[in-house]
Structures are given as C-alpha cells and as structure tokens.
Amino acid sequence: MEQYLTQAHGQAGLISGSFRDPSGFLFEENGVLYRQVNQSFQKSFDAFCESGLYEKLVKKGLLIPHKRVENVSPRTAEAYCIIQPERVNCISYPYEWCFSQFKDAALATLEIQKTSLECGFTLKDASAYNIQFHNGRPVFIDTLSFEPHTPGQPWVGYKQFCQHFMAPLALMSYRDIRLGLLCRDFIDGIPLDLASTLLPRRTKFRFGLLMHIHMHAKTQIRYSDHTKSTAGNQASISTTALQAIIASLRNAVSKLKWKLPATEWGEYYDMTNYDESSFSEKQRIVSDMIQSAKPASLWDMGANTGEFSRLGSSKGIKTVAFDIDPVAVEKNYQFMKQTGEADILPLIMDLTNPSPAIGWANDERFSVIQRGPVDMVMALALIHHLAISNNLPMEKIAAFFAKLGQSLIIEFVPKEDSQVKKLLASREDVFPNYNIEGFEKAFGHFFDIRQKTDIPETRRTLFLMSRKG
C-alpha cells in the first residue's frame, strides 16, 4: 500500500479520494475521468465483467457504466487496463444528503450486495462515498469493489455498512436529523459505540437496531483486543444466511422514517411578502437571465425547495440546489423523485460554514469550492441572511460567489423589505453600508453588472453579473 501511494502520488491528475484500495485508482486527463485497474485485481475484474453482474447492475441503474479505453497511457507500472466511467455531474457526500437520499443510498448498496451474492460476487467495501447521485438516482461508482464471493465467508463490508449507513440513519431518525453531520467528523462512518450511546433506549426494542448497532457495538468492544490466529476449525456462513443478514439490514433501513417537522424555511414560499403576480414576475426575470447566460451548470445557493432551481434544471442545465434546511432539501428530493427529474441535485449546505476538504491530508473529500466553479450561481433572497444574520461583509460575500461561478444571478433585498425589518427588529443596525449602492460597489470589484431589474410590487432588485477577467 505504501509503495502504491508513493508511486501513485508521484503522478499528475490523480483523484485524491481513491488511494485506499490497491485494486486501482481514478485519474483525470484532458478533463476526462479514467480509472486504472491494477494487475493485482485483474482476475477479479475480468470475472466481474464476464459474469453478467456488471450488465445486470448497470441495467438496474445501480452501477455507473464504463468503457475500456486503449488510447490512454497507464499511470503506473502495475496497470492492467484503463476504463472510462460515465462522469457524475456533481460529487456529493453523505453529510450533505437529506434523510431520504441517505436512505436510498443505503438501500441501493444493499440491493447491489444482494444481486452480487446471487451472481457469486460480493462487495469488498460498503462506503457511503461509493454512492453518488447521478441523473437523479443513487448509483454505485466504484467498479473495483466487486470480487468473487468465497462460499462460507461473511461480508467484509458489514462493519462499514453499519457505520456508514445504519448508524447515521438511525441517529437522524430517532434522535435528531442534524446528526447526519457527524459523518463529516467521522470519515469512516459513525463509531457504533457512539451511535449506541446516543440512540434512545427504545431502539433496543427494534430487532434490526438492537442487532446491527447495539449488539454490534458490544461485540466490537468485546473483541477489540482479539489477536488473529491461523488455527481453528472451519466455521462458515452459508450464502442463504448471508442473504438473510442483507435482508435484515434492508428491513431495518426501510423501517427508519423521518417525520417532516414544520421549520423556519419549510413553508418559505407561503410566508414571503410576494403576491402571486410579483412571484411569477420574479420567475420570469430569473428565467430570462438564465436564458441569456446559457449556462451548462448551475448552483442555486439557498434554494429552499428548488422552485427557482427548476427554472434551470427544466432546461436541461445540470443544477445543484443547496439549502441549509434539511426539511426543504427533503421536500425538494421527494419532489424530484416523484417527477423523475434527472438534472437537479438537492443538497444540505450551511453557506456560512460550507463543506470543507476533509480526510487524509485534507485531500480526500472535496470542499464546495473545489467542486466548482460552475457556469452560473444563483443567490435569491439570500444576501440579507448572509450580510445581516451572519454579519458577513458584502465584499466577502462577493468574493465567495466569484470563486463559485462565472456568472451570478443575485437578488438584493433592502432594509425597507419586511424580511430584513424582521431580522433587524431584535438587534442593533450595525450595517450602514447595507444598501443597493454599497451592494453594487462591493460586487463591482469582482463582477460586471450586465442586467439590473426591479421586481414589480416589491422593493427587491435582481442582478445578472459576469465575473471579471
């Protein structure tokens, strides 16, 4: 592994998150993503491709399709072949998923393991980071995770599945939805002893949670000092029993629910001071602005349930709808699932503390900024929350948006607006420069203003800007 790391990191274009598995790694060349398969994994990879499992999983929409390429040079001497996987539009991480996204990712992983066992294969890991949302669905992206199943062997990925999926989902369901954010601190999943401590006692009366979290945590502690021995009789787990464990996990995950509470932003569109005509006028202006910039990719920051994001995604623009509120993101995801939308990805994001780069050398999982820039950023009804609620200087907000996108649609909400009045009602107004002149001056350092349009019957103004240089 160390030798592998030394060799792999000496090469340009390597994707930093794929160094753990010695079977191969991802790299980028001329903007195209490739995966090198190493000779050590040749037998398993060929067996996987020839078994029919690959076609089966791709047909079910559970595995990212790939093609073998011959015209790309291998990155290291251990290479067996190079494959080109279909590219996922925007990489997302478990700590950015709403409850149902997390649950769907867990169920997809179990369905893959079930299908693999039926074909004589097994997943050698069960990392939540192997699932990405692609064209609106959870898809497994690590083609090198499949190896022939040795009859009698347990599932190597069981521990990882429980830490990466069962524990966060149970905590989100039974304790607090915000506990999904623990995944950001625990990159290899939430330790089961911690999950067991945090979960309410009543979860011990649910068979699945009792076994896969509470008992699992106890056995981990009990056998933590266990020294491996080569002696011993042959104990084995039949494939039927293994399938029963997978079914038990699936049943336990399926039973986890999250009842949507009413939150600050959940009913936002009903609460604003827009009347119907000004709201539709705002939609028209934003739609025209998107049309004139013709972006291929769009990030809607503070998207709520994605009403305005859909002005982009409905035109085939690859759109990510970020919002801080898990309820809004959940509603957005439920809606896109129902309607079968493929071009919108709702994600949870606190813009005042966006996802950082984490993992080994702070280089395994990308920060939000590293995942950009995109063609267009939208920030509608957001500026007052950043500038006033979070005391962010206007220049810093402008600088952040300039890092994220080439063009920007932004709504300025003045102090005279009822929403801003509400924010200032219980605090001292220490924002003398929070006005449209100050806004234009601050953003003018980073952007050229291309269009400025007042929203009729409101005090708000929409801007279309292009990044300078």
Add this chain to the structure above:
Amino acid sequence: MIDIQFFTTTLSSSLLAYLDPGTGSMVLQVLLASLLGGAMTIKLFWHKIKRALGLAGRKTAEPDSTENPSTSSNETPEN
C-alpha cells in the same frame, strides 16, 4: 453474550480484505447467520410443507414479525 471465540479465529484469519472487517463484526455475523439463516431455512421448509399439502398460495409464510425482508421490497430506490 454467547462466547464464540471459536469462530473468530477462523473467520478473521481466512479473510484477506483491504479493509479491516473487524473481529467483532465478523462474530456478530456468525450469530446473525444462525438466527436469521435458521429463520429463513424454517420459512422455506414450512413453505415446502404447505405446498406439498396444497395450502400454499392462500397465505404466504413470513419469516418473523420483526425482520421481514419482503416488506421492504417496495421501498427500494428503483421503485
């Protein structure tokens, strides 16, 4: 807890995974295999008996009330 040290020496030594599968996790799987695998075998056997007696089809046998894999099938993401 049931002491199944006997299993751990075998299972952990015979797996050559790039991830540490965790001894405790292996042990638990052996325990679950006997519990759930046994239940599934009984279910399948019971189903066969019912079929032989011509009773199958009226009411489908369930493995147990707490862990019923069939109940989750309509919640998989592809549906």
